[in-house]
Amino acid sequence: MTARTAGPVLIVGSGLLGASIGLALRGLGVDVLLEDASPTALDLAVDYGAGRRAAEGDEPALVVVAVPPDQLAPVIAAALERHRGALVTDVGSVKVKPLEALTALSAPIERYLGSHPLSGRERGGAISARADLFIGRPWVITPHEATTSEQIHALEALVLDVGSAPVVLSPREHDRSVAIISHVPQLVASLMAARLVDAPAAAVNIAGQGLRDVTRIAGSNPELWVQILTANADQVAPVLAAIRDDLAELERAIVAHGAPGARRVIAELLQSGNTGVARLPGKHGGDARFTQLVVLIDDRPGQLAQLLTEVGEVGVNLEDLRLEHSPGAQLGIVEMSIVPEVRDRLEEALTLRGWRIAG
Amino acid sequence: MTARTAGPVLIVGSGLLGASIGLALRGLGVDVLLEDASPTALDLAVDYGAGRRAAEGDEPALVVVAVPPDQLAPVIAAALERHRGALVTDVGSVKVKPLEALTALSAPIERYLGSHPLSGRERGGAISARADLFIGRPWVITPHEATTSEQIHALEALVLDVGSAPVVLSPREHDRSVAIISHVPQLVASLMAARLVDAPAAAVNIAGQGLRDVTRIAGSNPELWVQILTANADQVAPVLAAIRDDLAELERAIVAHGAPGARRVIAELLQSGNTGVARLPGKHGGDARFTQLVVLIDDRPGQLAQLLTEVGEVGVNLEDLRLEHSPGAQLGIVEMSIVPEVRDRLEEALTLRGWRIAG
Numbered sequence: 001m002t003a004r005t006a007g008p009v010l011i012v013g014s015g016l017l018g019a020s021i022g023l024a025l026r027g028l029g030v031d032v033l034l035e036d037a038s039p040t041a042l043d044l045a046v047d048y049g050a051g052r053r054a055a056e057g058d059e060p061a062l063v064v065v066a067v068p069p070d071q072l073a074p075v076i077a078a079a080l081e082r083h084r085g086a087l088v089t090d091v092g093s094v095k096v097k098p099l100e101a102l103t104a105l106s107a108p109i110e111r112y113l114g115s116h117p118l119s120g121r122e123r124g125g126a127i128s129a130r131a132d133l134f135i136g137r138p139w140v141i142t143p144h145e146a147t148t149s150e151q152i153h154a155l156e157a158l159v160l161d162v163g164s165a166p167v168v169l170s171p172r173e174h175d176r177s178v179a180i181i182s183h184v185p186q187l188v189a190s191l192m193a194a195r196l197v198d199a200p201a202a203a204v205n206i207a208g209q210g211l212r213d214v215t216r217i218a219g220s221n222p223e224l225w226v227q228i229l230t231a232n233a234d235q236v237a238p239v240l241a242a243i244r245d246d247l248a249e250l251e252r253a254i255v256a257h258g259a260p261g262a263r264r265v266i267a268e269l270l271q272s273g274n275t276g277v278a279r280l281p282g283k284h285g286g287d288a289r290f291t292q293l294v295v296l297i298d299d300r301p302g303q304l305a306q307l308l309t310e311v312g313e314v315g316v317n318l319e320d321l322r323l324e325h326s327p328g329a330q331l332g333i334v335e336m337s338i339v340p341e342v343r344d345r346l347e348e349a350l351t352l353r354g355w356r357i358a359g
Numbered sequence: 360m361t362a363r364t365a366g367p368v369l370i371v372g373s374g375l376l377g378a379s380i381g382l383a384l385r386g387l388g389v390d391v392l393l394e395d396a397s398p399t400a401l402d403l404a405v406d407y408g409a410g411r412r413a414a415e416g417d418e419p420a421l422v423v424v425a426v427p428p429d430q431l432a433p434v435i436a437a438a439l440e441r442h443r444g445a446l447v448t449d450v451g452s453v454k455v456k457p458l459e460a461l462t463a464l465s466a467p468i469e470r471y472l473g474s475h476p477l478s479g480r481e482r483g484g485a486i487s488a489r490a491d492l493f494i495g496r497p498w499v500i501t502p503h504e505a506t507t508s509e510q511i512h513a514l515e516a517l518v519l520d521v522g523s524a525p526v527v528l529s530p531r532e533h534d535r536s537v538a539i540i541s542h543v544p545q546l547v548a549s550l551m552a553a554r555l556v557d558a559p560a561a562a563v564n565i566a567g568q569g570l571r572d573v574t575r576i577a578g579s580n581p582e583l584w585v586q587i588l589t590a591n592a593d594q595v596a597p598v599l600a601a602i603r604d605d606l607a608e609l610e611r612a613i614v615a616h617g618a619p620g621a622r623r624v625i626a627e628l629l630q631s632g633n634t635g636v637a638r639l640p641g642k643h644g645g646d647a648r649f650t651q652l653v654v655l656i657d658d659r660p661g662q663l664a665q666l667l668t669e670v671g672e673v674g675v676n677l678e679d680l681r682l683e684h685s686p687g688a689q690l691g692i693v694e695m696s697i698v699p700e701v702r703d704r705l706e707e708a709l710t711l712r713g714w715r716i717a718g
Contacts, residue, residue, distance in 0.1 A: 039400055053364035116566050132655065132692060132717045138565040169561055180554055185573045187609060188551045190632030202528055203536035204638050206477050206497040212639055213572040214544045218632035230616040240610045241548050247606065249547060251599045257589040267585045273549030273577035276556045279563050280571055296491065302671040304400045304680070308664035318663065321682040324430045331464050333491060359490050 004157035010035065010060035010083065012075060014045035017091050017117065018066030019129035024162040027131050033058050037067075044261035044350060047263065061085070062158065065090035069227040073101035080108050086180075086234065087151055089115045093178060094231040095142045095171035104142050110146040113155055115172060116178070117164060117215040124221060135163035142171045179235035186217055186225060187240065193218035290319050290337040293347055296356040297332045307334060315347045348357030361385035363516035369394065369419035371444065373404035376450050377425030378477065378488035379504040381409030383521040386490050392417050396426075404485040418442070421517065428586040432460035439466050446510055448474045448517075451589040452537060454530035459650060469505040472514055474498060474529060475537070476523060483580060494522035501530040538594035545576055545584060546599065552577035649678045649696040652706055655715040656691045666693060666714065673708045677700050677702045692717065 008031040015036075022032045023046065028037040032051030036042040046053060054060075063079045063086045065072065079088045080102075088111055092098060095114045100108050113206045117139040139159040143152055152168065159166040165317045169177065193215040196204060229236055246269060253265035304323060311318065320337035338346060347357055367390040374395075381391045381404060391410030405412060414421075422438045422445045424431065431451045438447045439461075447470055451457060454473045459466050476498040498518040503513055509529065518525040526636045528536065552574040555563060588595055605628060612624035656662040663682060670677065677690040679696035697705060706716055 027676050040679070061409035070376050083492065111418065118567050130653070130717055133654070135692070137567065138694060142367075150428070167561075167565055173559070173561055176567060180562045181566040181570050182556065185551055185570045187628070188547055189569075189573050189636075190629050191605050191609070192544055192547045193633075193635035194605060194628060195543065195598055195601060195632035195635065196638050197631050199539045199635075199638070200524075200532070200536065202532055203539045205640065206499060206526060206536060207540040207639050208477050208496065210548075210576045211540050211544045213575050213635045214463050214548050214630070215639065216572050216711045217569045218629075218636040220629070222626050222629035222633065225629050226622050229613060229625055230622060233616045237610065237614050239554055240606065240613060242554060244552060244603075244606055244610060246550050247599065247603055250550070251596065251603060254588060254592050254599060255596050257592045263585050263589060266588055267581050269553060270549050270577075270579070270581035270584050272553035272556050274552075274579075275582065276552035276554065276558075277548075277574045277577040279555050279558070280574070281564065284414040294489070302668075304677065305671050307663055308667060309661075312661040312664050318682065321663070321680070333494075 002159050003030045005030050005161045005313075006061045006154065007031040008033055008058060008060045010050060010058070010063045010079075010086070010160070011053055011066060011224075012036075013064060013066035013068075014041050014050060014126050015066060016120070016124045016126070016128050016133075018050060019045040019050040019126035020119075020131065021064060021066065021091075022156075023048065023129055023131040023324050024134065025050060025158075028161055030161070033060060036085050041126060045129070048126055048129060050126065050129060060086050062086060062154065064158075065092075068224065069094060069231050072098040073105065076112060077102055077107040078106050080111055084111075086111065087154055088112050089155055091115060091117055093182070093228045095174045096224050096234075097144075097170055099144060109144065109204040110153075113151050114142040114144075115155060115159070116142070116174060117159075117162075118182075119164070124224070126179075131350060132163065134159075137164050138167045140165035140167045140169050140174050140177075142169055144171060144176050164226055171302060175232050175235045179232055183229055183232055183236050184239045184243070185353060187229070187295065188243070189218040209291070236242040276357045291340040291343050293336045293338060293343060293350075294358040295334045295336070295350060296358050297334055302335065304332065310350065310355075311336070311346065314346055316346045361519050363390045363431070364389050364520045365420045365513065365516070366390040367392055367417060367419045369409060369417070369422045369438075369445070370425060371422060371438060372425035372427075373400050373409060373485050373489050374425060375479070375483045375485070377423065377493075378407060378409040378485035379402040379478075379490065379492040380423060380450075380517075380521060381426065382488055382490040383493065383645065384517075387520055389520070392419060400485060404488070407485055407488060409485065409488060419445050421445060421513065422447040424451075425656075427583065428453060428457075428590050431457040435471060436461055436464050436466040439470055443470075445470065446478055447471050448512055448514055449592075450474060451540070452587045453636065454499075454533045455593075456505060456590045458501075458600055468503065470510075472506050472510050473501040473503075475512060475533060476502070476518075476521075477541075478523070478643045483583070491522065493518075496523050497526045498523035499526045499528050499533050499536075501528055501533050503530060528601055532676075534591050536593045538591055538598050542591055542595050543598045543602070543668060545579060545617040546588070546595075547602070548574050550579040618630070629701075650699045650702050651703060651710065652693070652695045652697060652709075654709060655717050656693055663691065663693065666709075669714075670695070670705065670710055673705055675705050698704055 010033040012035045014034050033054035034051040035054050065076050067075050119134045119137045156166045253262040280305050322335040369392040369599050371394045373393050376465050392413035393410040433678050478493045478496045515525045612621040679695045
């Protein structure tokens with residue numbers, strides 16, 4: 001595969017996102033230059049193969065600024081100043097504030113085009129970087145009034161090269177969207193997880209997957225998130241206020257659950273939750289296309305391979321697969337996602353071959 | 360394996376939990392009798408092999424009441440009345456209220472011992488039942504003043520037979536625990552998901568795994584949950600109140616994020632979230648024992664089987680495995696969990712064999 005991106009590409013900031021972009025582009029043969037305020041971080045990213053050190057005379061065609069949110073505006077302004085032939089983008093989680101700050105700095109924003117890959121891991125740093133970090137994820141491009149369509153195409157080339165799907169939104173649409181789908185969920189997860197700090201051990205010990213899912217992202221880095229949340233406070237605040245109102249009504253109904261109408265308030269909130277969650281696209285942009293078949297296997301090497309070989313022999317392609325071990329039982333639970341049309345045939349074939357179907 | 364449970368066991372209510380208990384006990388050869396107010400539901404559970412219809416003259420040693428929360432007390436009371444030689448338990452999500460109701464009914468509670476399996480699926484009904492539903496999950500037993508240790512042992516036999524870990528808590532400890540780890544998380548997920556009802560399509564379309572995790576359980580059945588939440592309102596309300604207070608403080612800090620101390624408030628909440636989520640046990644009672652190796656495979660039948668065959672040849676046992684397809688890319692991402700000691704060896708062996716390691 002040849003790269004769509006016209007290099008050299010200079011990546012400023014060689015943390016998780018910067019190093020991952022570097023790895024992906026290097027895999028396509030793009031010339032990638034790296035810079036980082038921390039020499040150690042830079043060394044690490046170079047060692048990982050994310051690119052080479054930028055040198056005097058290097059003239060990037062594209063600069064990607066991948067620094068923490070509170071350093072974005074000055075670092076973008078400096079890049080615009082130093083690389084006058086380059087389009088400069090950034091990968092920050094908030095788009096309005098940095099653009100306003102650049103305008104206030106009288107930076108040449110006609111060469112700045114913001115963007116935001118909706119990718120990430122709970123861990124940070126080049127050490128967690130991976131070339132496939134962006135595959136199949138949206139990458140939002142946020143043009144402003146001075147942006148040209150050539151610039152959008154140039155940035156889309158990079159987005160497509162790393163395997164992401166480009167989505168064009170205005171900076172304000174972007175910030176409003178991420179408030180709802182990322183920033184407030186982060187706070188909601190933290191609010192819930194904070195209740196566990198003083199919870200009795202008995203409670204924590206019987207917790208299951210539901211609570212783990214609700215609170216998983218509460219493990220994120222507080223310093224980074226304070227920067228994100230304050231930078232997008234204007235959009236985060238109204239969503240929090242709406243949750244506060246719903247919560248107040250809900251709490252009243254729970255306390256007075258015998259009163260007329262109280263159960264209805266609770267039911268309506270749960271119903272709204274059903275409606276809201278149903279709007280989320282599945283992993284495949286619509287998981288509803290698939291059905292599950294669950295097979296129990298013995299917990300020893302080779303069993304799963306044997307099962308999958310036989311699934312292949314039956315001629316069925318798996319859309320997704322999960323293996324879960326049952327603690328305390330010598331048993332693995334394999335949940336296979338398949339298109340509904342083949343389910344009966346696969347179940348019958350596997351049963352005939354002696355596999356234990358559990359659902 | 361022979362059953363520890365002394366049968367016959369009568370299961371009253373043949374929905375998801377009742378039918379799943381029946382399937383698990385039938386697998387061990389226990390005589391299982393089924394009853395359900397709905398003849399259709401009963402037929403379905405019998406067809407699924409969860410047990411046989413209860414007949415005149417059957418005398419169960421143990422009765423398991425598995426009906427919706429708001430029917431628990433009268434159905435338990437009737438079972439105590441009809442089966443005077445039996446220990447009667449239930450599998451309801453709330454324990455104090457039904458016990459109080461039984462006492463108010465002057466039921467012979469010395470033969471009633473409540474319990475609650477922490478298992479469940481988003482789908483209900485015998486049609487979703489599976490014998491492995493309880494494997495590796497906690498099953499809380501809630502003795503009261505009149506309970507004997509023989510009765511606890513008898514119920515523990517059933518809990519162990521279906522593969523669960525028995526946990527003994529008082530009814531009040533139980534209700535307080537599930538408020539924190541189950542009932543309030545349900546409401547928090549619903550509060551968040553309710554924000555998606557009127558969210559712009561642009562926002563919903565760029566949503567990712569974080570939001571999906573936070574809101575997954577918001578897909579649960581509202582009717583069932585209204586019953587659970589109102590039955591445990593006394594324990595749910597104070598947890599909601601604590602979240603309301605944290606949220607109010609957080610909202611003030613977000614709105615006035617430039618003011619002295621505001622960032623600290625936000626940071627402290629996020630930090631508490633870190634602390635809280637770290638208290639949760641992993642899937643294996645500590646997933647930290649495992650490390651991940653990610654391999655990219657082509658998206659066609661046989662590839663995954665081939666990979667796993669080769670992993671087996673290297674002599675490595677997988678602890679867990681996830682396959683994810685990248686939408687729009689002809690690529691599967693296989694994340695294998697392994698013990699850290701074998702990671703380097705496996706990575707080297709797979710690289711030599713031509714597999715693409717992504718991290």
